[in-house]
Amino acid sequence: MxxxxxxxxxxxxxxxxxxxxxxxxxxxxxxxxxxxxxxxxxxxxxxxxxxxxxxxxxxxxxxxxxxxxxxxxxxxxxxxxxxxxxxxxxxxxxxxxxxxxxxxxxxxxxxxxxxxxxxxxxxxxxxxxxxxxxxxxxxxxxxxxxxxxxxxxxGVEPTLPNHPVCVECKLEENECAFHRDEICLGPVTRGGCGADCVGEGTHCWGCRGMVDTPSEDAYTAVLEEHGLDAEEIVEQYQLYWGWQRPERATQEEAQ
Missing domain, CATH: 3.40.50.700 (NADH:ubiquinone oxidoreductase-like, 20kDa subunit)
Structure with missing residues (x-):
């Protein structure tokens, strides 16, 4: 350049x-x-x-x-x-x-x-x-x-954070959205936002996309703890992932 x-x-x-x-x-x-x-x-x-x-x-x-x-x-x-x-x-x-x-x-x-x-x-x-x-x-x-x-x-190649929003919630000492009876996509959403939405009293909507290796089992455990079903909730809040989730499923099937 x-x-x-x-x-x-x-x-x-x-x-x-x-x-x-x-x-x-x-x-x-x-x-x-x-x-x-x-x-x-x-x-x-x-x-x-x-x-x-x-x-x-x-x-x-x-x-x-x-x-x-x-x-x-x-x-x-x-x-x-x-x-x-x-x-x-x-x-x-x-x-x-x-x-x-x-x-x-x-x-x-x-x-x-x-x-x-x-x-x-x-x-x-x-x-x-x-x-x-x-x-x-x-x-x-x-x-x-x-x-x-x-x-x-x-000349430095930019890299994205590959940890979930939950990590940043803990660093910011936010109250967990699930403890407020909110449904939150923070456990599987890419961090880097400072968990602003949760910090402002709402929940994570997934706007930064999914982390590369989401801890889906952990997410399921959190949901089950609060009497929720993982797939049903993710479908309900599929505001941003209409392309990413099917693509990831296709890649996993190919493997």
């Missing part, structure tokens, strides 16, 4: 909340632009350039046009970063993946459903192109974004 790498942001199917988190860095953005040159960022500037080295991509892939556009971005970029849950593993968009597509489109668009040209499934960008780094979350954590950018500039 150049000494001051050129950076571009792209949005696919998503709410653009992750890019908004970058804008919300506010005065720290001035520090950021001293080390990178932002050449395309629709949320923050009108200029656009196809000459970039690092591409941050938000949103999931839902159309054939998305696939073509994504391939073009990958061809231009030296580094592609999946920004947020939708880009990383399908996110909320993938909640429709296990539903009948025709029924879903009619429910949302009514008489205009026939005009919708979309794939039956919402997919992460890595299902189409190679991804070099991932920043999960809904929305992303601003500090984690800064850490990833800093690492990329220094």
């Amino acid at each position: 150049t000494e001051r790498p050129r950076v571009a942001f792209f949005d696919f199917t998503g709410c653009e909340g992750d890019q908004l988190q970058v804008v919300n860095l506010e005065e720290r953005l001035f520090d950021l632009v001293e080390v990178v040159e932002v050449v395309s960022f629709r949320e923050a500037m009108s200029e656009h350039s196809d000459d970039y080295e690092i591409a941050f991509i938000e949103g999931s892939v839902v159309t054939a046009h998305d696939e073509e556009r994504l391939a073009g971005i990958r061809e231009n970029a030296d580094v592609v970063v999946a920004l947020g849950s939708c880009a990383a593993f399908g996110g909320i968009n993938a909640i429709r993946n296990d539903q009948d597509f025709e029924t879903v489109t009619e429910r949302v668009y009514g008489d205009d459903a026939d005009m919708i040209e979309a794939n039956p499934e919402a997919r992460p960008i890595e299902s189409v192109v190679e991804v070099d780094a991932t920043i999960p979350g809904c929305p992303i954590d601003r500090e984690e974004f800064v850490q990833v950018v800093t690492g990329l500039i220094r």
Whole structure:
């Protein structure tokens, strides 16, 4: 990369909340632009350039046009970063993946459903192109974004935490959501968020995706202790894992 790498942001199917988190860095953005040159960022500037080295991509892939556009971005970029849950593993968009597509489109668009040209499934960008780094979350954590950018500039490959949110709950001395009679996905969700949701009095919704090796037996034990069924509860709260869980099941069957 150049000494001051050129950076571009792209949005696919998503709410653009992750890019908004970058804008919300506010005065720290001035520090950021001293080390990178932002050449395309629709949320923050009108200029656009196809000459970039690092591409941050938000949103999931839902159309054939998305696939073509994504391939073009990958061809231009030296580094592609999946920004947020939708880009990383399908996110909320993938909640429709296990539903009948025709029924879903009619429910949302009514008489205009026939005009919708979309794939039956919402997919992460890595299902189409190679991804070099991932920043999960809904929305992303601003500090984690800064850490990833800093690492990329220094030539250090960013790594994600691979411990469950429960670890961070203990470090923060949070009251366990299960003890508040809440249903929580913290035991199998990737940490790195500081367990903010549980700390604020709610529970973990799984927005950072599943840890690579979730302790599913331990999760089952916790649920059974509170009179709950693991599969039933995970299905009930499959807000983010519509792509990730079936993919993991397929991989496990192949092994």
